[in-house]
Amino acid sequence: MISLKKNIAVSESGFVFNPTTGDSFSLNGVGTDILKLMKDGKSEAEIKSTVRTWYDVDQDTFDKDYYDFLKMLGQYKLLDAE
Amino acid sequence: MKKQLTIAVTGLNNIDSPGPGVPVIRALRDSEEFDVRIIGLSYEALEPGIYMHDVVDHVYQIPFPKSGTEVIYSRIAYINSLENIDVLIPNFDAELFNFIKLADRMEKELNIKTFLPTVEQFEARHKVNLEEFGEKHGLLVPKSKMIFSTAEVPKLAQDFTYPVVVKGQFYDAHIAYNQEQVATYFNKIAAKWGLPIVIQQFVYGTEVNIVALGDGEGNMVGAVPMRKQYITDKGKAWAGVSLDDEGLLNEAKSMIASSKWRGGMELEYIKTSDDEYYLLEINPRFPAWVYLAVGCGQNLPEALVKLALGETVENFTDYEIGKMFIRYSWDLIVNMKEFEEISTTGELGTSSKKRAS
Amino acid sequence: MEKQRYERPIIRRLNTGVMNKFGTKTEYEPVTHIDDCAVKDLLADYGSPLFVISEKKIHETYQEAKRAFTTRYPKVQFAWSYKTNYISAVCNVYHQLGSWAEVVSGFEYQKALKNGVPGSKIIFNGPDKTVDELKLAMENKSLIHIDHLDELYTLTELCEETGIRPKVAIRINMDTGIYPMWDRFGFNYENGQAWDAINKIVLSDRMDLVGLHCHIGTFMLTANAYGVAATKLSELALSIQSKYGKKIQYIDMGGGFASKNTLKGSFLSGYDTSPSFDDYAEAISTSIMNAGFVEDELPLLILETGRAMIDEAGYLLGSVISNKRLSDGRKATIMDFGVNIMFTSFWYDHKISPAQEFSHHTEDTVMYGPLCMNIDVVRENATLPPMKRGDQVVVHTVGAYNMTQWMQFIALRPAVVMIDLQGKPHLIRKREELTNIDQQEQMPDYLKEFKL
Numbered sequence: 001m002i003s004l005k006k007n008i009a010v011s012e013s014g015f016v017f018n019p020t021t022g023d024s025f026s027l028n029g030v031g032t033d034i035l036k037l038m039k040d041g042k043s044e045a046e047i048k049s050t051v052r053t054w055y056d057v058d059q060d061t062f063d064k065d066y067y068d069f070l071k072m073l074g075q076y077k078l079l080d081a082e
Numbered sequence: 083m084k085k086q087l088t089i090a091v092t093g094l095n096n097i098d099s100p101g102p103g104v105p106v107i108r109a110l111r112d113s114e115e116f117d118v119r120i121i122g123l124s125y126e127a128l129e130p131g132i133y134m135h136d137v138v139d140h141v142y143q144i145p146f147p148k149s150g151t152e153v154i155y156s157r158i159a160y161i162n163s164l165e166n167i168d169v170l171i172p173n174f175d176a177e178l179f180n181f182i183k184l185a186d187r188m189e190k191e192l193n194i195k196t197f198l199p200t201v202e203q204f205e206a207r208h209k210v211n212l213e214e215f216g217e218k219h220g221l222l223v224p225k226s227k228m229i230f231s232t233a234e235v236p237k238l239a240q241d242f243t244y245p246v247v248v249k250g251q252f253y254d255a256h257i258a259y260n261q262e263q264v265a266t267y268f269n270k271i272a273a274k275w276g277l278p279i280v281i282q283q284f285v286y287g288t289e290v291n292i293v294a295l296g297d298g299e300g301n302m303v304g305a306v307p308m309r310k311q312y313i314t315d316k317g318k319a320w321a322g323v324s325l326d327d328e329g330l331l332n333e334a335k336s337m338i339a340s341s342k343w344r345g346g347m348e349l350e351y352i353k354t355s356d357d358e359y360y361l362l363e364i365n366p367r368f369p370a371w372v373y374l375a376v377g378c379g380q381n382l383p384e385a386l387v388k389l390a391l392g393e394t395v396e397n398f399t400d401y402e403i404g405k406m407f408i409r410y411s412w413d414l415i416v417n418m419k420e421f422e423e424i425s426t427t428g429e430l431g432t433s434s435k436k437r438a439s
Numbered sequence: 440m441e442k443q444r445y446e447r448p449i450i451r452r453l454n455t456g457v458m459n460k461f462g463t464k465t466e467y468e469p470v471t472h473i474d475d476c477a478v479k480d481l482l483a484d485y486g487s488p489l490f491v492i493s494e495k496k497i498h499e500t501y502q503e504a505k506r507a508f509t510t511r512y513p514k515v516q517f518a519w520s521y522k523t524n525y526i527s528a529v530c531n532v533y534h535q536l537g538s539w540a541e542v543v544s545g546f547e548y549q550k551a552l553k554n555g556v557p558g559s560k561i562i563f564n565g566p567d568k569t570v571d572e573l574k575l576a577m578e579n580k581s582l583i584h585i586d587h588l589d590e591l592y593t594l595t596e597l598c599e600e601t602g603i604r605p606k607v608a609i610r611i612n613m614d615t616g617i618y619p620m621w622d623r624f625g626f627n628y629e630n631g632q633a634w635d636a637i638n639k640i641v642l643s644d645r646m647d648l649v650g651l652h653c654h655i656g657t658f659m660l661t662a663n664a665y666g667v668a669a670t671k672l673s674e675l676a677l678s679i680q681s682k683y684g685k686k687i688q689y690i691d692m693g694g695g696f697a698s699k700n701t702l703k704g705s706f707l708s709g710y711d712t713s714p715s716f717d718d719y720a721e722a723i724s725t726s727i728m729n730a731g732f733v734e735d736e737l738p739l740l741i742l743e744t745g746r747a748m749i750d751e752a753g754y755l756l757g758s759v760i761s762n763k764r765l766s767d768g769r770k771a772t773i774m775d776f777g778v779n780i781m782f783t784s785f786w787y788d789h790k791i792s793p794a795q796e797f798s799h800h801t802e803d804t805v806m807y808g809p810l811c812m813n814i815d816v817v818r819e820n821a822t823l824p825p826m827k828r829g830d831q832v833v834v835h836t837v838g839a840y841n842m843t844q845w846m847q848f849i850a851l852r853p854a855v856v857m858i859d860l861q862g863k864p865h866l867i868r869k870r871e872e873l874t875n876i877d878q879q880e881q882m883p884d885y886l887k888e889f890k891l
Contacts, residue, residue, distance in 0.1 A: 014800075015422040016450070024418075024453045026426055028800035028825065031448035057445035061827060068764055069448040075768050076452065127453065148701075150708035153468075179707060252706065276704045425453050 002070065003080050004038040021077055030055060034069065084117040088165055089387065090158075090194075092123045093173030094131025094138065098411070099316045102173040104131050105373040107138065109383035112376060116387065121165050127425045133416045140165065143428040147177045151184055158184070162192045169195050169390045171383070173367050176252045178204060197298075197390035199345045199366050206341070207364035209249055209280045215364075219340040221333070222360045224285050224352075228278040232265045238281055245284040250275035255317070257284060282362070287354040290327065293368060293375050294334045295382045297395070298344030302335045303385050304398030306375040311406070319371050319409070324378045326403040333359045346372070346386055374407040447762075447825035449802050470792040470833045475862040478756055478794040478831055486870055487831070488757040488776035490842060490855040494532055496752035498860065501536050504748065507716035511724035514739045518562050520694055521547040523745025523839045524753070528857055528867035530554050533748075541743040545572040552579075562691070562743070564610070564652070566590075566624065573597055577605040584608045584652045584691070586625055591636060598645035608650030608691060609636050613671050615655050615664040624654065628671055637675075641683050648685060650741070651676055654693025658702065658746070662714045665692060666722035673730030676738060689739035692723055698750030700787040700836045709787075716747070746839040753838020755781060756794070759830045760809060770804040772826060777808015777815040780852060781837060782844040784817050791817075794831035797824030810849050842868075847876060 007019050014027040016035065027035060033054065037047045052062060073079050089110060093103030103122070110118050122131055122138035125146060132141045142161045145153050161167070170188065172181040182201055188194040199207075206215045209226070216223030227241060238246065238261070248267040249255045252275050256267040268279050294305035307330040312320040334349055348369035352360045368383065375382050378401040388395050424430040471478055474493050482489060501517070508515040518541035519533035525547060530540070531554055540551035543565030551561050558579025566586040568576070573590075574597055576583050583605055585591050598604065610625030611633050626632040640648050651672045655664055669692060676687035696719055701709035727740065757776040765771050778784055791806065801822045808815035817834075826832070845852055851871035856864045 011422060013422065013426040015426050017418055017422075024421065024425070025450050026453055026800070027451075028446055028449050028798050029443070030446055031450050034448050054443055055445040056442040062445075065447045065827075068762075069450065071764065072450050072768070076450065148706065148708050150710045152710075176706065180711060183711060272704070276706045 002044075003041070004035065004073075005078055005080050008035075008039070008078055010035045010039055016078070018076070018078060023076065025076065025078075031069065034066070035073075084113075085115060086119070087116050087168045087387070088119045088121060090121040090123055090161070090165070090167045090170040091138075091173065092125075092144070092171070092177060094122050094124050094129040094141070095126070096130045096134075098314060099318050100370040100409075101129075102368045102370045102372055104134065104137055105370055106171060106173060106368055106383045107131075108373055109376045109381055110387065111137075112381060113384045113387075116384065119165075121161065121167060123161075124424075127421060130414060132424055132430055133414050133420060139431075141424065141430040143424065147180050151180050154180055155184055155187065158188065158194070159192055162194060167192070167194045169197075169387050171196070171386070172198070175365065175367065178366055195390040195392075197345050197386050199343060199347075203341060203343060204366055207366055209251060209282075209363065210278060212361070212364070215341075216361060219337055221337060222358060224283040224360050224362065226280055226282040228280055229268070230278050232268050235261050235264050235268065238264065242281065242283050247282040247284050249280040249282060251278060251280065285352045285354065285360045285362075287352040287360070289362075290325065290330055290351050290353050290359075291322075291369070291371075292330050292334045292349045292351070293346070293372050293382065294338065294343075294349065295346050295385055295389075296338040296341075296343030297389060298342060300339045300342045301397065302338045303389070303395055304375070304380040304382050304401075305331055305334050306378050306380055306382075306401050307331060307334075308371065308374060319407075321406060321408040322371055322374060323406045324374060324401060324403055329353075329357060329359060333361075337361075346382060371407055374405065375401070377407065378402040378405045444796075446798055446800070447827055449800055449825045451800070451802055468792060469794060469796050470835075471794055471796075473754055473833070474858045476858055476864055478833060481856060481864060482756055482758065482831060484864070485854045485856055485866065488755060488774075488780065488853045490780075490837070490853060490868075491754040491756060491864075492526075492529060492749075492838060492855065492857040492867070493752045493754070494857055494859050497529075497532050497749060498536065500748055500751060501533070501538075504716045504742075504744065507720040508724065508740065508742065511720050512727065512740050513737060516689075516739055516741050517748075518691075518741055518743050519748075520743045520745030521550060522843055523694075524749050524842050525550055526842055526855055526868050527554050528865070529749070529842075532857075539741075545569060548572060548576065548581075562741070564654075564743075570597070574601065577601060577603045580606065582606050582608060582650065584610050584650075585636070585640075586610050588636065588639075591639060595643055595645055598643075605646045606649045607640065607646045608648070608652045608689070609633065609640070610652045610654070611672060611675065613653065613655070613668060615667040615671075617656055617659065617661065617664045619656070621654070621656050625652070628675070633675065637679060641679075641685065648679070649687070650689040650691055650738075651687055652691040652693065654743070655695060657695045658697045659695045660697055660713065662718040662722040665719055666726045668692065669723045669726035670730060673727050673732070673738075677731055686736060687738055689741050690727065691741040691743065694742070694744040694746065696744045696747035698746045698836060698839060700750060700783070700789065703786055703788055713747075749838040750836045751838065753836070753841065755834040755837045755841070757832055757834065759826045759828055759832070761828055762826070765805070770802055771807060772804045772823075773807045773809060774817055774832070775809050776834075776853070777810045777812075777817060779808065779810055779815070779848045779850060780845045781808075781817060781834065781841055782846075783837060783839070783841055787836075788818060789837065790835040791821055791823065792833045792835065793824055793826060794833050797826075800824060812849075847871065851876070 010016055014032040016025040091103050091107055093101030095101040096104040107120050119139050122141040123144045124132050131138055144157050182198050185196045210228045213223050213226050245257050245259045248258050250271040254271045258264040290309050292305055292307040295303040297303050307325040307327045308322045310319040310322045314320050346368040348365040350363040380398040380401050385395050518539040521542045539560040540556045541562045542548045542551050558581045561581040563576045563581050564584045611628050612622045612625045613628035626636045653668050655668050672690050697713040699710045757774050760773040760775050763771040803822050806818040806821050808817050854870040855868040857867045858864050
């Protein structure tokens with residue numbers, strides 16, 4: 001399962017700091033929510049259904065955006081791939 | 083009691099090639115007459131001035147010059163609604179055009195005062211127009227030419243003798259000894275600062291600089307000449323010393339008299355072995371070493387604020403000769419929380435000092 | 440519970456790489472309406488993409504230009520530059536405002552006549568005028584601006600043949616201190632070509648030399664060059680007067696005024712740096728006024744400015760086809776309009792605004808057009824909110840040249856709508872259909888059938 005690296009902190013304002021690399025990032029609202037859900041250890045299915053109950057978005061659109069977002073998280077070395 | 087003023091200042095990038103913001107603020111904080119609340123205006127989240135809490139009271143990010151005057155005005159109006167700014171001092175060449183254009187509107191609608199050169203002065207002193215400016219005001223200026231393409235480089239030999247100086251329209255200058263070097267610098271500078279590129283005849287001699295303040299009526303309020311004693315690899319002053327150079331003072335005085343320069347400025351000259359002064363560049367704002375003038379007894383930023391407020395200012399008649407400045411760096415220790423705040427909200431309140439209500 | 444408005448999740452790295460004093464710009468501020476018409480409705484009614492012309496903006500800009508010149512100079516006439524935008528409805532807005540027509544081909548000339556412009560109010564410019572076109576222009580008493588000696592000889596022959604005495608001007612090119620110098624059109628001032636042509640015209644005594652014309656360049660960011668040009672033309676007019684006793688009736692300063700667009704590679708916004716009509720007017724008027732004409736004999740000043748008149752009145756509305764991630768991690772957005780209909784994206788960084796609200800978060804994206812061609816790049820780098828398929832955008836300042844230089848390449852050309860002064864949209868050019876292109880083609884019989 002793909003999960004967020006343990007030492008990554010996500011603040012309310014959507015600020016993320018990666019203490020391993022020293023990089024910092026900013027997220028928009030949906031991005032912040034996804035990272036927080038990941039941080040809480042939610043599964044992919046749980047994250048998707050939760051976001052879709054919070055936001056007005058259809059499944060196909062969100063699926064596509066979600067995978068693109070995960071790819072960016074991977075590229076920024078914020079994920080643990082197990 | 084000292085007069086309370088809120089002053090907004092840009093140029094907080096007190097890095098190895100420093101902006102003049104922090105030295106200007108330091109000068110204002112030294113004022114005997116004013117008690118200032120300083121509003122820092124920053125472009126980047128890592129400008130050191132943002133985190134210097136005894137220098138800047140509150141910081142706001144502002145949009146980059148290319149976003150245009152409308153966007154910048156609305157941001158300044160927002161900041162003013164919270165801070166009630168009395169005077170605004172921009173310190174970057176590249177942002178000046180926009181602030182000059184906005185000056186009247188800021189004064190009328192927001193009651194923010196500035197003391198800036200006119201658009202005509204600003205344009206006339208531009209590197210690409212400097213030769214004409216020199217002719218008009220009787221100043222020696224090295225021959226120069228704008229080029230728009232590297233295809234024009236081979237033809238330069240008709241008008242110039244190598245070496246020449248290759249300059250960007252706002253920043254950057256390199257000495258080139260042949261065509262190939264010109265082409266290399268052309269591409270380097272064009273990629274960063276755009277076109278045109280200015281080619282200037284290299285003049286042999288000693289570089290001397292002078293910081294000055296013109297009152298817009300042709301009178302020079304004050305000026306301090308300086309020679310860089312040591313420069314960094316970026317050509318910036320590392321250390322410098324104030325000079326007893328009557329010739330240079332006269333050059334600045336006549337330039338200001340003839341152009342009726344309004345605002346702070348730095349003039350860069352080459353003094354040849356025949357004691358001729360060639361004007362290389364006019365920077366339309368105070369330089370980063372302006373605090374040397376304060377150290378020599380001329381608080382030029384304070385005088386500029388008075389001029390902006392419409393107060394009368396006595397000319398400075400004297401300054402200490404042989405005073406030096408030596409630049410040093412200092413590592414601030416900053417909490418991530420502050421970086422987060424400026425990055426995500428575009429603001430950082432850094433001082434316990436209260437806003438004037 | 441009401442659901443929140445969704446926006447694609449984005450993550451953006453802060454302060455990477457070298458610190459730059461002035462980096463990317465934020466340009467984003469949604470534009471949902473043009474002259475009270477909702478972008479959404481316009482696209483629903485006329486399809487996407489769609490060009491929109493604001494008649495209101497045309498009027499405002501025209502009045503601004505007129506004020507700038509007429510407050511400084513007593514006799515001013517504008518001529519609408521057909522090549523800038525020759526959709527007939529657009530031309531007629533200018534003709535209703537009082538503009539003559541300025542054309543550079545037989546096709547444009549016919550268009551002006553068809554729009555109802557009297558022949559005597561058409562200025563015929565350009566290097567390519569056929570014998571028949573010249574004849575027609577002579578019969579219509581149009582103002583023929585001679586570009587080269589071959590044209591002058593042809594015209595002389597036609598005068599003999601028809602017995603008509605046409606009204607002509609010559610186009611002059613000259614050094615005004617700007618680079619590049621346009622010396623391919625007309626006769627050079629400095630090397631004596633201009634005098635040579637003038638002597639031939641006057642001595643042949645078959646045509647009336649009524650004007651002098653120049654057009655010093657395009658997107659001129661310095662108004663001074665116009666001052667230099669106006670001085671030189673005025674001197675020439677006065678010398679003709681003293682040498683031949685013939686009064687030059689008009690000086691035509693051409694066009695080339697910059698619009699509010701931002702040229703690629705420039706550092707500040709074109710909105711702030713382009714000279715205003717006042718700047719150009721000041722430079723030109725001062726030069727002519729100071730040239731030494733007797734006051735009531737000042738020549739008529741004709742201006743053919745096109746770009747600065749209409750650029751801001753034109754918008755291109757379009758929609759997002761898809762978002763992509765490029766191999767190096769950059770975001771790419773594919774739009775339904777490309778360089779085929781927005782030719783000017785080759786030299787401007789056009790301002791692009793989203794047409795719906797977003798949060799303040801943005802990301803950098805390359806904007807591509809829909810063509811299957813690598814060069815189809817609308818913006819190399821734009822900072823915009825996260826847009827999804829179907830989201831709409833407004834491209835600003837596209838009124839000049841796009842609706843004439845557009846290509847029917849790969850795709851058909853979109854509709855053009857004009858919003859009138861009351862805020863009502865009118866279709867002024869229909870979306871192209873296959874038949875529009877097809878009807879020009881002919882199929883040899885032997886190619887009509889095939890088996891696959």
